[in-house]
Amino acid sequence: MTKYLKPGVFILSLFPFLIITYKIFFNKLGPEPVKEITHFTGEWTLIFICLTLSISPLKKFTKLSLWINFRRMLGLFVFFYATLHLLTYVGLDYRFDWQPIFDDVVKKKYVFIGFAAWLLLIPLAITSSRKMVMLLKNNWKKLHRLIYVIAIFGSLHYIWLSKTIFFKPLIYFIIIILLLAFRIKIKNKNINYG
C-alpha cells in the first residue's frame, strides 16, 4: 500500500501542471492568458511551499513518520512551479527582453524578492539527492532551513505585487507565519524540557 503512495503524490502534484497545459492548448486562459499562467504557477508555488512546510507539523500531530517520505518531492515541486513561474515572466511576458527585466529586478521590490527566492531555491534543489544529504551531513539541515526564508520571501512577493492585501495575499501570509511559528514553539519546548 505505502509503495503506491509516493507515485500517487507525484501524480497529484503534477495535476496543476496538466491543468494549465490543457488550458493553454484549448485556449481556456481567459482575457489575459499570460497573466493567468503567471498567477497560476505563482500561486501553486506558494501552495507547495505551504505543503512542504506542513510535513513536520503533520508528523508531530499524527505521530506518523511516513509524511517525511513526501517532503523532498514536494520541495522539488516548489522549484518546478517556481521555475515555470519565472520562465513565464521572462519568456512569455517579456520575450527574453533583458533590459526591462533587469530594470524590474533592480527597481521593483516584489520582482527583486521573488527572484531572490528563486535563486535561493537552486542550492536546495541541487542538494536534494540522498547522496548530497550524506555528503553534507549536518550542514544539509542548516542549508535546507533556507526554505523558511524562501517562504517569507514568496509571501512578501505576493503581498507587494497586489494592489491590496485583501484577501489571498493575507491568507497565504497567515498560513506561512503559522507554519513557521509552529517551529519556534518546538525549539522553545526543547529548551524548556531538555
Place this chain on the structure above:
Amino acid sequence: MKKIKYSEITPENIYKNRRNFIKKFGLAAGSVFLSQNLNFSAKAAPKNEDLKLTEYRYVTTYNNYYEFGTGKSDPVERSEKFKTTPWDVVIDGEVEKPLKLSIEEITTMFPSEERIYKLRCVEGWSMIIPWLGFPLNKILKKVSPTSKGKFVKFTSILDPEQMIGQRFPILDWPYKEGLRIDEAMHDLTIMVTGLYGKKLPNQNGSPLRLIVPWKYGFKSSKAIVNIKLVEKMPTSSWMKASPNEYGFYSNVNPRVDHPRWSQATERVIGESIISPRIPTTMFNGYGDQVANLYTGMDLKKYF
C-alpha cells in the same frame, strides 16, 4: 502602425447591435447616429492606435470593482441582483443651482452618443471599449459652478448590504475620486450609461459611471451618486489607501512608474498567449487633446 477606420474594424456583433438600434429608433435617426460616430472617432481616437474592439464578453467579465470583491470575476458573479433603480444623483457643492436627478431624468436630459475609448488599467492592461455616454460638462453647465468650484469630487454608492466588498476595509468606502475642474469640463470626459449599444451592465458600474480616457482606469468611478464641486483638491480612496502609489492626477504616463509596477508597456486584453506587450503611450494616446491641461507641470511630481 496604420490608422484603421472605425468602419473597417467594427466586428459583426456591433453591426448587429447597431441594426437593432436602427430598428428601434427608425432608419433616419439611426443613420444620424452612425454618422456622428464616424465623425467622433475620427476626432477622438488615439492616433497610431489599432482600435480593435475588446470582445463584449471580456469587457463584461474582467473587471476591477472592489465593492463586489477583489477578484476580476467577482463583479460579474456578484452584481447580478444589484439594484440600480430607483437611483438619484445629487450634483451640488460650489454651484449656483444644485440638482437632484433620477437616472431616468439623466438619460432623457442628456442623450447618449457612442465613444470608442481605450481604457488603460494601472495594472498594465488595456481594452478598447465602445461606451455610450455624454460629456460631463453638459451636467456641470446645468448647475453653474461658482468660482470656488475648482475641483469635482465623485462619490459612489455606499451599500454594504448589496456590495459584499464594502463589508471589509479594503478601501475607504464609499469610493471617492476627483478631477480638476478643467479636466472635468474637457470634452473627452464622459458620464457613461451604456456600452456596446446596450444598457451599462452592473459589473461595469451601472447605472452611471465616469470615464476619463487619458487617466488610469481607477479614476473612472462607478455607480456614482454624488458629483460635488469643491474648492480644495479632494482625496480619493486610492490616495488615502496608499498616497505614495496613487496620485491625484494619475495620468497614463509610460515614463512615470508606479512604485511597484513598470508602466512602460501594457497587455491588450483578449489577445492570444503569443502576442507581445505593446508600448504605453503618453496620456493613453490622447495627448493631442489633453496635454495642454498640464502645461508647465512636472508630471513626475504630480503623478
